[in-house]
Amino acid sequence: MEEKLVLVAGASGGIGASVCRRLVEDGYRVVGTDLNEEALSGLGAELGERFIAKPADQTDMAAMETLVEEAEAGHGGIHGFVNVTGWTAASRFETENVEYWQKVMNINFMSLLYLAQPVLRKMAERKAGRMVFVASDAARVGTAGQAVYSGAKGAVIALSKSLARENARNGITVNCVAPGPTKTPLFEHEMENNPQMVEKIIKGIPLRRAAEPSDQAAAITFFLSDEAAYITGQTLSVSGGLTMI
Numbered sequence: 001m002e003e004k005l006v007l008v009a010g011a012s013g014g015i016g017a018s019v020c021r022r023l024v025e026d027g028y029r030v031v032g033t034d035l036n037e038e039a040l041s042g043l044g045a046e047l048g049e050r051f052i053a054k055p056a057d058q059t060d061m062a063a064m065e066t067l068v069e070e071a072e073a074g075h076g077g078i079h080g081f082v083n084v085t086g087w088t089a090a091s092r093f094e095t096e097n098v099e100y101w102q103k104v105m106n107i108n109f110m111s112l113l114y115l116a117q118p119v120l121r122k123m124a125e126r127k128a129g130r131m132v133f134v135a136s137d138a139a140r141v142g143t144a145g146q147a148v149y150s151g152a153k154g155a156v157i158a159l160s161k162s163l164a165r166e167n168a169r170n171g172i173t174v175n176c177v178a179p180g181p182t183k184t185p186l187f188e189h190e191m192e193n194n195p196q197m198v199e200k201i202i203k204g205i206p207l208r209r210a211a212e213p214s215d216q217a218a219a220i221t222f223f224l225s226d227e228a229a230y231i232t233g234q235t236l237s238v239s240g241g242l243t244m245i
Helices: 014-025 039-051 061-075 098-126 147-170 185-193 195-205 213-224
Strands: 005-009 030-033 051-053 080-081 129-134 171-178 237-238
Touching: 005 014, 005 051, 005 061, 005 129, 014 039, 014 061, 014 185, 014 213, 030 061, 030 213, 039 051, 051 061, 061 080, 080 213, 098 129, 098 147, 098 171, 129 147, 129 213, 147 171, 171 213, 185 213, 213 237
Parallel strands: 005 030, 005 080, 030 051, 080 129, 129 171, 171 237
Antiparallel strands: none
């Protein structure tokens, strides 16, 4: 296959790194960006020449515009854009402050806008492209202790549908993957500190296990593939049946 270029934001996290591995395995060239420069460098050492590490702060729009220009100039047009960037903490809404709300919104929603816009402009020029945003099942059913995060991810899903409608005639598809509980470092931390809570969560999943990051990567990379050319504006829950919407 032609060596297509995919930009992955949030590339050094559990799901992001798995996406990068799957893409390289499938023959894509990958530009990975993340704030964690050390982890990104380690991923680059693992994946070799098909992976280009571009550490950057995704909440800085000027930095994102520069990143897109450099990726396009050095490695060809961006075929696909995957946004995995996300963060939250567990707390009750009534105890939170404005600074926390702003951080959650900046990381989970505003940072996506800052990168999606310059990427979309390039794709529109070529009248081709695939965009995949990682949302969360918290956006679809709500999660106690993650109210603002759920709202931010709900905004991601709404954005994806609107962009899908705006850009379909330009040959650009926009879809979301909504992960359920997944074995990321944060999940592993919860397993160590709150095993009873994690056990309760697992019992609520019909397939009786948390997802591997590779389960999420398989769905994400499908939306980038030729097989998904006629799918746009959709949100796919990858949750082992925990949510069935």
